[in-house]
Amino acid sequence: MYTPNYFKDEDLASLHRQIDNARLATLVTFDETGLQASHIPVLLNAAEGPNGTVSGHLARANPQWKALASGAEAMLIFQGPDAYISPSFYAAKAEHGKVVPTWNYVAIHAYGRPEVFSDPERLLRIVSGLTDKHEAVRSEPWAVSDAPADYIQKMLSGIVGFAIPIERLEGKRKLNQNRSPEDIAGVSQGLAGSQDPNDQEIARLMSQGESSV
Template sequence: MYQPPHFREERLDVQHALIRNHPLGLLISSGEDGLIANPIPFRLAKESHGLGTLQAHMARANPQWRALSKGAEALIVFQGADHYITPSWYETKRETGKVVPTWNYAIVQVRGRVRVIEDSQWIRAQVDRLTDGHESKRMIPWAVGDAPDDFITAQLKGIVGIEVEITAIDGKWKVSQNRGEPDRRGVAKGLADMATAEANAMVELVRTFGGLD
């Protein structure tokens, strides 16, 4: 992707944190009929090994896994916080008027070859780990074992597992770092004044990456 130097994020722990916090990745690959893209919830595993490994599963009825079973390379896009930025928040607007709107966002792109897994034990363990990772935040977590065994067995027959050993990872945090401090502070204040969940998520990034206290 297009990467101006001031937006490039190369710290692996920061990239991994975005994947963990925004695990729904857009899985993009090429098939006989052209490009295929599907949103898939991923789990980041083996973080201490190389660039990490992604694990997930998809419906057996989804034709994408058959193209991936041939050892195809895939691109997976994880979208973090994003928000429209009005030039009205810039101090530069009052000084010169030479400003335009933009869009702030944080994003991670991952590349790697996909291994398709049809082993039922692997798939069950993957579903358990993915579910437990999200249910653990709940006061009364739901577990896969709460459902009848025969029901779960039938459900597992309808999915296949996928594993991606990450061979390349790129992070881009476009969060107003290219603006002067007065403009960055104006963006942070404008977002904070909106007081929405989306704006609050972005204001934290603007403050952190913009060196604002």
């Protein structure tokens, strides 16, 4: 990922927080069949390995798990909020007019060599962990144990698990750090007035000074 120095996020705690908050990851692999990608929820174990380990599962019918089993490097993409930046937001527009549109966004790429497994107990831990994480916001959370045990075992036989120890992380927080304080303030104010949740989140990150991360 092309990342100029002023857009780099190299703070491990920040990267882990963004990974944990992501709703879906894009899993990208390459083998003799070419590039493959799947969009899946994953779990981060921040304490496992120097950069953490990401775990998840694929349908057994999804051929991408065979690419994972080859031991080749895989990439996980975690996309954060993003926003179109109009030149009209910049203070520089009124000064000299030498401005063009851009896009602000947050993104993380994680790379590692996967381990693939079909052990039912390990698969159950992943499925239960994912369920508990995303059901936690509900007033009456559903749990995997609410379903009949024999049904769950049958469903587990239809998936393949993976764990990817993160060997390297690339974090990018493109929040106009290369612009003047006046331009940054103008963008933040302009986005804050939008009704789009992504625009508002980018404005929040900028106004909190996180553009300096």
